Each structure stands twice: as C-alpha cells, then as structure tokens.
Amino acid sequence: MAVENKVIVTTDKSPMILHSSSQHNLSVYVSNSPGVLARIAQTFARRNYNIESLVVSPGMDGRFSRMTIGLSGDEGSLDQIIMQVSKLIDVVNCVDHSFETSVVKEFAMIKILCGIDKRSEALQIAEHFGCKTLDLTRTSMIFSVAGDSKKVDALVEMISNFEVVEMVRTGKVVMVRGESRT
Amino acid sequence: MAKQELDGAQALLKCLENEGIEIMFGYSGGAVLPIFDALETIKTKIKFVMVRHEQGAVHMADGYARATGKPACVLVTSGPGAGNTITGIMTADMDSIPMIIITGQQVTWMLGKDAFQEADIFGISMPVVKHSYLVKATNDIPRLVKEAYHIATTGRQGPVLIDIPKDLSQGPFDGELDQEMDLPGYNPEKSFDFDKAEVKAIAEAIKFSKKPLILAGQGAMLAKADVELKYFAETLNSPVTNTLLGKGVFPESHELSLGMLGMHGTAYANKAIVEADLIISVGSRFDDRIIGQADKFGRLATIIHIDIDPAEIGKMIVPHYQCVGDAKAILTELNKHIERLDSDEWVEKVQGLKKKFPLSYKIHGGLKMQHVLDEFYNLTEGKAIMATDVGQHQMWAAQFYKCDKSFQWLTSGGAGTMGFGFPAAIGAQLGRPDDIVVAVVGDGGFQMTSFELATAVIEKLPIIILVLNNHYLGMVRQWQELFFDERESGVDLVGNPDFVKLAEAYGATGYNLKRPADVRKVLEKALAHRGGPVLINAEVTKHENVFPMIPAGAALEDMLIEPPKEKLAKPTGST
Numbered sequence: 001m002a003v004e005n006k007v008i009v010t011t012d013k014s015p016m017i018l019h020s021s022s023q024h025n026l027s028v029y030v031s032n033s034p035g036v037l038a039r040i041a042q043t044f045a046r047r048n049y050n051i052e053s054l055v056v057s058p059g060m061d062g063r064f065s066r067m068t069i070g071l072s073g074d075e076g077s078l079d080q081i082i083m084q085v086s087k088l089i090d091v092v093n094c095v096d097h098s099f100e101t102s103v104v105k106e107f108a109m110i111k112i113l114c115g116i117d118k119r120s121e122a123l124q125i126a127e128h129f130g131c132k133t134l135d136l137t138r139t140s141m142i143f144s145v146a147g148d149s150k151k152v153d154a155l156v157e158m159i160s161n162f163e164v165v166e167m168v169r170t171g172k173v174v175m176v177r178g179e180s181r182t
Numbered sequence: 183m184a185k186q187e188l189d190g191a192q193a194l195l196k197c198l199e200n201e202g203i204e205i206m207f208g209y210s211g212g213a214v215l216p217i218f219d220a221l222e223t224i225k226t227k228i229k230f231v232m233v234r235h236e237q238g239a240v241h242m243a244d245g246y247a248r249a250t251g252k253p254a255c256v257l258v259t260s261g262p263g264a265g266n267t268i269t270g271i272m273t274a275d276m277d278s279i280p281m282i283i284i285t286g287q288q289v290t291w292m293l294g295k296d297a298f299q300e301a302d303i304f305g306i307s308m309p310v311v312k313h314s315y316l317v318k319a320t321n322d323i324p325r326l327v328k329e330a331y332h333i334a335t336t337g338r339q340g341p342v343l344i345d346i347p348k349d350l351s352q353g354p355f356d357g358e359l360d361q362e363m364d365l366p367g368y369n370p371e372k373s374f375d376f377d378k379a380e381v382k383a384i385a386e387a388i389k390f391s392k393k394p395l396i397l398a399g400q401g402a403m404l405a406k407a408d409v410e411l412k413y414f415a416e417t418l419n420s421p422v423t424n425t426l427l428g429k430g431v432f433p434e435s436h437e438l439s440l441g442m443l444g445m446h447g448t449a450y451a452n453k454a455i456v457e458a459d460l461i462i463s464v465g466s467r468f469d470d471r472i473i474g475q476a477d478k479f480g481r482l483a484t485i486i487h488i489d490i491d492p493a494e495i496g497k498m499i500v501p502h503y504q505c506v507g508d509a510k511a512i513l514t515e516l517n518k519h520i521e522r523l524d525s526d527e528w529v530e531k532v533q534g535l536k537k538k539f540p541l542s543y544k545i546h547g548g549l550k551m552q553h554v555l556d557e558f559y560n561l562t563e564g565k566a567i568m569a570t571d572v573g574q575h576q577m578w579a580a581q582f583y584k585c586d587k588s589f590q591w592l593t594s595g596g597a598g599t600m601g602f603g604f605p606a607a608i609g610a611q612l613g614r615p616d617d618i619v620v621a622v623v624g625d626g627g628f629q630m631t632s633f634e635l636a637t638a639v640i641e642k643l644p645i646i647i648l649v650l651n652n653h654y655l656g657m658v659r660q661w662q663e664l665f666f667d668e669r670e671s672g673v674d675l676v677g678n679p680d681f682v683k684l685a686e687a688y689g690a691t692g693y694n695l696k697r698p699a700d701v702r703k704v705l706e707k708a709l710a711h712r713g714g715p716v717l718i719n720a721e722v723t724k725h726e727n728v729f730p731m732i733p734a735g736a737a738l739e740d741m742l743i744e745p746p747k748e749k750l751a752k753p754t755g756s757t
Contacts, residue, residue, distance in 0.1 A: 031367055034316060035304065042309055063366075083493035089313040089333060092367040 024078060025104055025174045026069040027182050028085060029059065029092040036090040040067065043084050049073055053106075053171025064092065066182070070172045095182070102176045107146045108169040109134065110155070112162040114141050122162060129155045140165065190320040191220035193355040194284070194346070197327035198228060200359070203255045203282070205229045205246060205612060207239035211259020212299060213286030216352035218257075228255070231612065231641065234633040236263050238605040240270020241631065243281045245606025248592040249567055250613035251406070253280040253334050260286045261299030264345070265306065269599060272310040274341045276596025277427060278404065280334040281341045282327075283307075287316070289349040304345050312340030320350045321357030329363045337370035338491040339404060373490050376507030378515060384462075384486050384503045385519035391460035391484070393528040394420035397443070397472075400427035400595075401465020401490055402509045403588045407431070410513035411464060417517065419525045421532045423451040425466045427595045430585035435564065440532065441541075441584065444472035446577040449539035449730045452738045454532050455480060462486045465509045468498040469596070470734075470756040478737035488512050539730075539743060541581050548723035549698050551575055551650045555582040555622070557701045558648070561709060566618040566646075567610050568592065571603030571627030574656035577728045579622045601630030604647060608634060611643040618646070618709065625651040625678050635688035638715040646708050647690075647717040649681050652724050660727045665752050685717035695720040 030036045037056065044051055053070035071078070078096070085094045097104075114122045115138065126133060126143050129151065135142035145155050149172060156167065176182045188196070194217060198206075206228050210218045221230055233239040236258045243254035258267055264285040274281055287293070288300040304316040313333045315326050323346075330342040388394065396418075402411050408431055415422045415438050422432045423443040434441050443451035455461065461483045466472070468487075473479040476498055487494070487501035488509060495504045505512050543552035555578055558566075568583050569592040570576040576593060585591045592610055594602040607621035621628075628649050638645055659673040682692030691711055695704040695718050708716045732741045735755015 034318075035308065035314070038305065039308060046309065080493065080497055087491070087493050089365065089368045 022072050022075060024071045024073070025097045025099075025102065025172055026067075026071060026082065026085075026094060027097055027174050028067040028069060028094045030065050030067060031090045031092065032063055032065050033090045036065075036088070037067075039088050039090065040085055043081060043088070047077060047081060049077070049081060053169070055171045055173050057173075068171070068173045097174050097176060097182070102174050102182070104148060104172050104174050105146060106149055106152060106170050106172045107144065108152045108155075108167060109142055109144050110159060110167045111135075111140060111142045111165040112159060113139060113165060114162055115139055118162065122159070125155070125158050129158075131155070188355045189216060189220070189351070190323055190346070190353050190355050191216040191351040192224045193320070193323050193359060194327065194351065195220050195224060195226045195228065196359060197324045198255055198282070199226055201327060201331040203228055203253070203331075205231065206255040206257050207231045207233055207242040207609070208257030209233055209236050209239060209259065209263060211263045211286060213260035213288060213348045214257060214263075214284075214351075215286075216348060217284065217286065217346075229612075230257075231637065233605075233637050235631065236266035237270050237601065238608075238631050238634045238637065240267045240274065240281070240283065241599075241602050241605035242609035242612070242634075242637075244270065244274045244279050244602070245569055245592050245609030246613040247274075247279050247281055247609075248606065249589055249610035249619075251404075251589055252613070253282060253331070254609065256281060256283040258283070258285055259299065260288055260303070261301045263299075264301055264303035268307060268310065269601075271307055271341050271343065273594050273597040273599040273602060275310045275312065277594065278339050278400065279341065280339040282330050282334055283341060283343040285343060285345045286351070287345045287347040290347045291349075293347065303343070307343050310341075311343050312338075314343040314345070316345045317347065317350050320353040320355050323350075323355065324357065324359050325361040325363060328361065329365055332363060332365070333368065337368075337373060373508040374511050376505055376512055376515075380503070380505040381512060381515045382519060384505060385516060387484055387486065387503050388418065388460060388462070388520060388523070392524055393457060393459040394418055394523055394525055395454050395458035395461050395483075396420050396422040396432075397461055397463040397466050398422055398424040398428045398432045399464065399466025400425065400431070403428060403431040403465070405465065405490070405509035405511075406588070407464070407510035407513050408588055410510055410517060412436075413517055414513055414520070417520055418523050419529060420462075420523065421454060421529060423447070423454065425469065425472060425595070426580055426593060428466065429580065429591035430588045433586035434584035435586050437533070438529070440536070442580050444469075445474075445732050445734070446581070446728050446730065447472070448541060448581065449741060449743050450532060450535035452730065452732065452741050453535050453539070456482075456739050458483045460484050460486070462488070463501075464488045464513065465490070467491075467494045470498070473498060474732050474740075475735055475737040475755065478739070545698055549696060549701070549721060550726060551578050551652070551720070551722050552582055553698060554648070554650065554695070554701055554705070554720050554722070555579050558620070558705055559583045561702070561705050562618055566590070566620050567607075567614060569603045569607035569610055569619065569621050571621075571623040572598045572600045573624045573627060574652075574660065574726070574728050575622055575624045575650040577657075600627035602627070604628060605631050605634050607645050607647070608638050608641070608643060611645050612641065619643075620646045620648055622648045622650065624656065625649055625653060625675055625681070626655045628681075629678075632684065635685060635690055635715065639689045642714050644712040645715045647685070647715060649717060649719050650722055651678070651681065651719055652722050652726070653678055654724055656726075657728070663725075663727065664746070664750050665733070667749075681717060681719040685715070690715040690717060692717040692719065
C-alpha cells in the first residue's frame with residue numbers, strides 16, 4: 001500500500017474509548033515507500049492492538065509522510081510496539097505525545113435531517129461549537145467542526161436530538177507545542 | 183563506474199558481486215528467466231548452486247551465513263517459487279541471519295491481475311523479513327541491492343527480499359552501477375555509538391557481585407566478540423552459560439563454561455541461574471525457552487541486558503541495567519572498568535554442581551542418540567561444523583557436542599524449523615570446504631528436505647548426514663508421554679524409507695549403524711570417506727526422553743533432571 005501525497009482519513013471509534021485514560025497519540029514520521037503503512041499496521045495487528053484512528057498526510061519534505069495514530073491500551077505493551085515500529089526501516093521516528101506537551105485536534109462532518117421548523121435550533125448549536133454549515137437543503141444540513149475530541153463529542157451529544165444521518169471524523173492530528181519538532 | 187550496455191538482470195548480478203556476494207542458491211522459472219540468462223551472458227564470480235526445492239535454497243543460504251558470517255543470495259521464480267521460500271526466510275529472520283532473496287515477479291502491467299504464477303510475495307513475506315522491496319524501475323536496481331546488503335548485514339542482521347518484475351529485469355539498464363543509498367530511517371552505526379555512562383553503571387553494578395553469571399547469546403557471536411567475552415569472563419572470574427544459538431562464542435570446554443541453559447539445558451546452568459546474584463546477558467533475547475516462567479527468572483539477581491536491538495530490552499525480562507549496541511564494542515569498553523570479583527566460592531560451588539549433575543546416558547539397552555553424538559564429539563575433537571535439525575537429536579547434540587568456536591553450530595532456534603539441518607549443512611560445506619560438516623538430523627526432519635541429496639552429490643560435498651532414526655517424531659512423543667497420558671498421536675513414522683538405499687539412489691554412500699559396539703567403527707568409516715556425501719542411518723532406541731527438562735512455562739527451579747515418577751500437569755507456558 002503506497003502512501004499517496006494526499007490526506008487519507010479513516011475510521012473513528014466510539015468517543016467513549018477515545019477518552020479513556022490510557023489514550024495515546026503516536027506520531028510516526030515515515031519515508032514515502034511502498035508498503036510502509038502495511039508494515040506499521042501489521043506491527044499493531046500482530047500484537048492484537050487496535051488502531052482507533054489513523055491520519056496520513058504528506059510531510060513538508062515530500063519524501064516523507066506523517067502518520068498520526070490514535071490508540072488506547074496497556075502502557076507496557078505500547079512501549080514495545082513503539083520500539084517495534086521504530087525498528088522498521090522506513091520509519092524515521094515514532095513518538096508518543098502526551099496531551100500536556102502537544103496540541104491534539106480533529107475535524108468532523110455531521111449530516112442531520114432538519115426541516116425549516118427546527119433549523120434555527122440546529123444553527124444555534126452549530127454556532128456555539130463554531131461549526132461551519134457546509135451543505136443546506138430543505139430537509140438536511142452538513143456541519144463541520146474542528147477541535148479537540150471532547151468538543152466534537154459534545155457536539156455529537158447536543159445534536160443527537162436531531163436525526164443524525166452520518167458522521168465522519170478524521171481522527172486526531174498532533175503537533176508538539178513550542179519550537180520542538182513533533 | 184562507466185555506463186555499460188546491460189539489462190536489468192545483468193546489472194543485478196554485477197551489483198550483487200560488487201557487494202561481495204559469492205554464492206547464490208536457486209531454482210529457475212519463468213519470471214526469473216532474464217536473471218538465469220544473465221548468469222550465462224556475463225562473467226560473474228558468483229557461484230550458482232542449483233537446488234531441488236526453494237526452501238532448500240534458503241536454508242542453504244542460511245547455513246552458509248551461519249558458518250561463514252557472510253550473507254549469500256537466493257534466486258527463485260515468482261508464485262510458488264517465491265512462496266516456497268517463506269519457511270526458510272522465517273527461520274533466518276527469527277535467528278537474525280543475513281541473506282538476500284531475489285524473487286522473480288510477473289511483468290509490471292499484469293500485477294494485481296492474478297496472472298500466471300503471480301503472488302504478492304512482497305506482502306506475503308512482510309512479517310518475516312527485516313526489509314523488502316518491489317522494484318519499480320530497472321535503473322533503481324543498484325541502489326536497492328546496495329541497501330538490501332547494507333540492511334541485511336548491519337545492526338540486528340536479517341533477511342531482505344527483492345521482488346523484481348520480469349519486464350524490469352529484462353529491460354535495458356542505463357543508470358549508474360554505483361548509487362547512493364537512501365535510508366533516512368535506518369542508522370545502524372548507532373550500535374557503535376552506545377551510551378558510555380550506561381556501561382559505567384553496569385561496571386558499578388557488577389562490582390559487588392559474589393555469584394555472577396554471564397549469559398552469552400548469538401548477538402555476541404555475530405558481533406565477533408569472542409575474545410572480549412573470554413577476557414570479560416576470565417577477568418571477572420564468572421561462570422558463563424550460553425543459549426542454543428550462542429554455542430561456541432564462549433568455549434564450552436572452558437572450565438568456567440556451564441554449557442547451554444534452558445528447557446533442555448544442563449542442570450548446572452539452570453541451577454546457577456536460579457542462585458546467581460548477577461546475570462549479565464550479552465546478545466541473548468531472553469527467549470521463552472531459556473527463561474521458563476518470566477516472573478520467576480533470576481529473582482535473586484541484578485539483571486543486565488546488552489543487546490543490539492532496543493526492542494529486545496524489556497520485551498521478556500525487564501533488566502536493572504541495560505546498554506544497547508554492538509556486543510564487541512560494549513564489552514571492549516566494559517572490560518576497561520572491571521576487576522576480579524570475590525567469586526571463588528561461587529565458582530567452586532558451580533564446579534560442584536557440574537560434578538553432581540553431569541549430562542549422562544546409559545550405554546546398555548540399545549543404541550542411544552547420546553552415545554552416537556558423544557562418540558562423534560570425541561572422534562572429531564569437537565571441531566566439526568554441526569548443522570542440526572529440530573527435535574530430540576538437536577537437544578542431545580547441543581548437550582553432548584560441546585562447541586569451542588563461533589560459527590560451528592548451526593541450528594534453527596527461534597523458528598524450530600524441521601528440514602533445516604541437511605540443507606544448512608550443504609550451505610556450510612560450500613562456505614567452508616575444508617571443514618568436517620555434519621548434518622545431524624532425525625528421521626522426521628530429514629525427510630522434509632532429503633531431496634537435496636541430489637544437490638550435495640552434484641556438488642561433491644563430503645557432508646556426513648547422521649540420521650538418528652528412532653522411527654518417531656521423538657520430541658512430540660516425549661511430550662505425549664509426559665503430559666498426555668502416553669497417548670501417541672501423529673508421531674509414529676511408519677513407512678520410513680531405507681535411508682541407506684535412498685542415499686545410494688542419489689549416488690551417495692550410506693552405512694547402517696545398529697549396535698552400540700559398532701558406533702566408533704561406523705563413524706570412523708564415514709569420517710574417512712571424503713568423496714561425497716555419506717549417510718549414516720543410526721537405528722536408535724525408540725522411547726528415550728531428553729532430560730534435563732523444564733516444562734514450558736515452569737520456573738527454572740522446577741527442572742526435571744530425570745524422568746518424573748508422578749504424572750505431570752500439562753505445561754502452562756509457551757508451546
């Protein structure tokens with residue numbers, strides 16, 4: 001599987017799991033080589049570890065990509081996985097960033113069914129969360145929201161009075177605070 | 183280097199040769215036609231050895247590397263040819279053995295279309311290689327070969343696979359033969375830039391030990407740290423035990439050596455581990471076969487782990503002190519900071535254990551594998567290169583054939599691959615033509631790769647194939663006897679061929695060995711025969727069990743030194 005030079009976004013899991021205490025944000029800087037994603041995925045799968053979110057995007061230097069992997073799990077075995085991932089030839093580095101020292105954000109789009117009668121209520125919620133309205137029809141709306149995962153969860157909670165047709169979350173992206181590199 | 187008119191396949195061979203590859207084991211087929219053609223069209227110094235099955239080719243490359251320390255190359259076709267290499271690659275990967283595997287592949291535009299003999303070997307092999315490549319352009323070949331060789335032979339060594347579509351190997355090459363590597367994520371030179379403060383801390387931790395024990399593994403051997411290790415042990419006055427793969431890195435006939443530890447290790451090595459107040463592992467990965475029950479391992483000891491692979495630190499055992507890097511470089515530094523320990527009493531005690539619990543066997547009651555191996559050790563003065571298969575014979579060979587030198591003991595440790603021994607011996611003999619090379623095999627494992635007799639005969643290799651034939655899968659039978667109420671299931675090898683006739687059918691020589699009184703005579707006859715492969719079919723007793731034994735997952739103190747009198751519970755640990 002090649003890492004293309006575009007943002008690839010995959011699944012999110014239940015917000016409950018995303019906020020469990022042993023949550024981790026791995027940032028993996030990799031060479032853009034064929035198979036690098038498969039190798040990393042395999043390292044997790046072999047140890048029965050579940051990847052909760054995964055974002056791959058091109059680095060500033062086009063020869064590299066940045067993967068941000070959201071996980072929760074046992075501390076001890078995670079150290080082992082980080083070392084196994086770091087060992088892969090195509091991995092330049094792999095770091096687990098805490099919430100204190102880094103900025104962690106995600107982006108989501110939510111589609112609800114909403115007629116004219118309830119539109120202003122929906123827009124009120126959207127405004128509170130700083131959402132953008134991406135699509136509006138007589139019967140539906142798509143909002144987008146960016147922020148930390150808790151904020152997205154709160155929006156999901158508030159909007160659940162409406163019929164939510166679908167939701168897509170990017171998964172977390174991480175950047176270290178201050179001058180240091182991620 | 184100036185540009186020459188070459189195709190991809192010719193460039194490939196030239197690059198492999200430039201890297202220092204001397205030998206290539208392989209089997210032809212459609213997708214590698216251009217590369218086999220290049221073997222004829224360009225003058226290459228690389229020797230090509232035609233095998234009878236691709237698995238054999240990989241084990242031969244493996245045996246060659248284990249006996250010489252140098253990597254060899256494997257060349258096979260796509261689809262089934264590539265698929266047949268997997269067990270061999272896994273075996274090499276588990277034991278950190280360097281090699282380069284070249285697989286032919288369907289033409290680029292047919293990839294993913296289920297074309298004839300197309301297999302995604304790049305994907306299939308991914309979990310069992312150190313690294314792998316699918317070639318995208320003919321002109322990349324020199325860089326990929328250089329990277330592959332570099333990756334295979336540095337850091338923690340291992341197999342690297344290069345999958346080459348046929349259109350690219352037969353396409354014109356118009357690049358440079360000497361290209362720069364591009365490996366920003368791979369820095370094996372760090373192995374030599376270890377943390378000296380950690381070494382100092384280790385030296386401090388060692389200082390007050392009264393019961394030290396050094397655990398020498400294959401990492402020390404691959405780093406060629408024999409001399410440093412010997413100085414380390416002798417200066418400290420510390421006993422040394424070794425892993426199965428570490429046999430020879432510290433002379434097993436040395437008075438400080440306790441031989442192999444672990445599941446079927448010596449009683450004295452295992453007893454020493456239990457009592458030691460300091461365990462210094464140099465290049466061992468604390469494999470489940472040596473630690474038994476992890477939380478009880480070395481409970482009384484300060485544990486020090488020296489390893490080239492940071493991912494091994496804390497994987498099985500969390501050490502008190504550690505240092506990541508090349509064993510030779512670290513020991514060289516560590517040796518500057520050590521002095522003799524107050525360990526005379528301990529060494530004396532351990533010597534006492536050696537006398538109290540020696541490895542032994544009974545000569546009467548039929549021909550024993552141990553007897554054959556012990557006699558063979560005496561006749562060859564411990565100097566033969568021993569390639570073993572997997573099972574009871576392997577453990578007895580490890581116990582009774584003491585190794586004093588690195589690279590003389592070739593065995594599949596991590597993977598435990600039956601069928602490994604004989605082809606590994608072929609590779610070893612090709613790499614070291616003047617040494618006595620022995621394939622010690624069981625009747626089960628030998629039949630998995632016995633067709634390589636053809637290869638051994640064609641190459642006129644004077645290998646001794648010692649078939650320790652108990653007509654059983656003995657190790658599995660032993661477990662069934664001990665843990666499954668003696669219910670034998672799937673272990674009786676009825677229908678074994680007449681191995682002497684089998685050898686003769688291939689043009690090799692064969693001898694039968696049936697009586698204990700004939701052991702010396704038959705072994706001497708085989709040793710004197712240097713004209714080609716010679717097989718000894720030793721008909722040994724059927725129900726002998728290997729002891730000492732630590733049931734899988736049990737603590738080292740629960741070792742069985744002799745057959746148990748009571749029924750045992752099923753092991754709880756690893757397989």
